[in-house]
Amino acid sequence: MSIQELLEQLAGDEGVKAVALVGEDGFVIESVSKEGAADLDFVGGAATSAMASSRALADHLKKGEVEEVMVEFDEGPMLLEPIxxxxxxxxxxxxxxxxxxxxxxRFQLKKVRARLQEALA
Structure with a gap:
């Protein structure tokens, strides 16, 4: 499966408004969003900063690798998964x-993660 197809699979889950794969530079590589979703180009850059901050915190606390970052908002959470x-x-x-x-x-993410890694290799 292509990266786009894998993201579409995740986005097809009920309650998912948008999915984006973001590079280390903060630029969106591929994305899928439903009507009314946020500007994913902005979200990609901000998410990269949030992930970098989470890694710095994990290093400082000697907690190992970041597995997931979740930010809860009134209108629903945002998940960040390092791949x-x-x-x-x-x-x-x-x-x-x-x-x-x-x-x-999260269950869907576990199933898709390995296939995303293969598609990116």
Whole structure:
């Protein structure tokens, strides 16, 4: 499957408003969004900064690698997942409509993560 198809699979889950794969430079590589979703170019840059801050905090606290960053908003959470492939760390950004589908979305992420890494290699 292509990166775009994998993102579409994640975006097809109920409650997912947008999905973006973001490079280390903050630029969106591929994305899928539903009507009314945020400006993913801006979100990609901000998400990269949030991931870098989370890594710095993990290093300082000696807590190992960042597995996931979740930011909760009134209108639904945002998940940031680091994806390692070919010596590069990408950020997978998911904007959710609400927290009620969080468990199912995380389950889907586990299934898609390895295929995303293969597609990026």
């Amino acid at each position: 390692q492939a070919s010596g590069t760390t990408y950020s997978l950004v998911l904007l959710l409509a609400g927290a009620q589908n969080l468990g199912r979305v």
